[in-house]
Amino acid sequence: MAMAKAKPILYNAWISSCSHRVRIALNLKGVDYEYKSVNPRTDPDYEKINPMKYIPALVDGDIVISDSLAISLYLEDKYPAHPLLPKDLKKKALNLQIANIVCSSIQPLQGYAVIGLHEGSMSPDESLQIVQRYIDKGFRGRLKSFWMGAKVNMLLEMMSNWVMCF
């Protein structure tokens, strides 16, 4: 009898927008996966999965991928049906640009990893100013990408849900 293939495991949390992205991709592509809810800050064992202690992380057989964009691109290559990105070279580049603006130039800078460090030493107004600064800059970048021809597609939609991030 053939051995059943192990399902990929997604370490994630309901509140994490980076996790939402990956769940959207997994569901869109019809991948059956195991949902493991973790608090990356307090779960002592999670560090073994991702030493950076960020979620999400996807364990697929012998590989552990711990970044929502990398996971999404891995899923895109492994399950090409229901594509997340356009085929056109230039549109694809612009869409990746927008996704990466969200992933590296907005979300981490206005999230807990930076703002949380200053908890207690900054007033709510001061932290709001920092949050607004990076969101404003990021949105200017996103707008430019649209002017240049990026089209809304699944990857973009997934990456756009950063606002709820903790």
Ligand SMILES: N[C@@H](CCC(=O)N[C@@H](CS)C(=O)NCC(=O)O)C(=O)O
């Ligand atoms: N670039 C990473 C960022 C991951 C990230 O910031 N995850 C947040 C949740 S959305 C997290 O784990 N935060 C916990 C913390 O900052 O302590 C990705 O896109 O996966």
